[in-house]
Amino acid sequence: MDGAELGWELSTAVVLFHEAVARRLGLNAADHKALGIITRNGPLPAGALAAELRLGASAITALVDRLERAGYVRRVTDPGDRRRVLVCADTSGAPDLGAIFADLGREMSALMTKYDERELAAIGDYVVNTIAVLKAQTARLSESE
Amino acid sequence: MDGAELGWELSTAVVLFHEAVARRLGLNAADHKALGIITRNGPLPAGALAAELRLGASAITALVDRLERAGYVRRVTDPGDRRRVLVCADTSGAPDLGAIFADLGREMSALMTKYDERELAAIGDYVVNTIAVLKAQTARLSESE
DNA sequence: ATGTATATTTCATTGTATTGAAGTAGTCTG
DNA sequence: CAGACTACTTCAATACAATGAAATATACAT
Secondary structure (H helix, E strand, O other): OOHHHHHHHHHHHHHHHHHHHHHHHOOOHHHHHHHHHHHHOOOEEHHHHHHHHOOOHHHHHHHHHHHHHOOOEEEEEOOOOOOOEEEEEOHHHOHHHHHHHHHHHHHHHHHHOOOOHHHHHHHHHHHHHHHHHHHHHHHHHHHOO | OOHHHHHHHHHHHHHHHHHHHHHHHOOOHHHHHHHHHHHHOOOEEHHHHHHHHOOOHHHHHHHHHHHHHOOOEEEEEOOOOOOOEEEEEOHHHOHHHHHHHHHHHHHHHHHHOOOOHHHHHHHHHHHHHHHHHHHHHHHHHHHOO
């Protein structure tokens, strides 16, 4: 199996895993992606989320409503500017998420014990660079729209 | 940066790249996924696609309509069973797709030249096993639905 | 041949997310 | 303090894809 095909398989597996996680959380793909951004980029104002998702303001209100109703997110009015609403990942709803990823983490850890120092370094380097390439290509595809 | 975080970054990058490709092709995420299955699994009957996507028969008709209208796919009646409609990826629409992935392929190839034999073997093994783990976890998440 | 089963399509309906306009509340400038 | 601006929400209209039932065409069994 050559590199391109392997890459294709990996990306398919990643996408399907994401979808499975979303289904398990009771979210659609778009909302799951939004939750990822919120979880990752810490509390962020609704407007920033709109910009990130290239979505209108009212769509964000509806989206945050859904996530809040499902218990994955909280609204907190920004103390600095009370017009703003900060969207925070609600970690009390996160046991769910923890259980989902615990197995994955365990299996990946087990996998990594197979490799020696130098191999681990190569793998790490490969992953870091692959991320960079994907980001660059994503940017290239998105720029001329 | 630890393994879990790196894995999270990689999967995010993969998902965003997929979305960017879909946007560029003028497809939504679901249709892009379907096109992937069709491209990969060769010509396949509409019913098989329905099973794969866990979608109703009529939804498939609409989906194939969209892909056909966009020029990515053709309908061919199965000569063996003329009730069946085989859905074929239309490679004449594929220059698009080739151009999109050419850059990615080139950059990834360039990246791989950095590693020696043993490192390449480790990386390949890592990718293969990661795919296996992701598939297993996806199955686990999907089973008890 | 006839009848039953299968594969896909068509159509009307439903569900769900997005848009755009108007409204509300808060901030900033002069 | 007044006026202009910004951030979000609400609401009605719209777009889109999925569903389920009925229709069409083909295959298979007796």
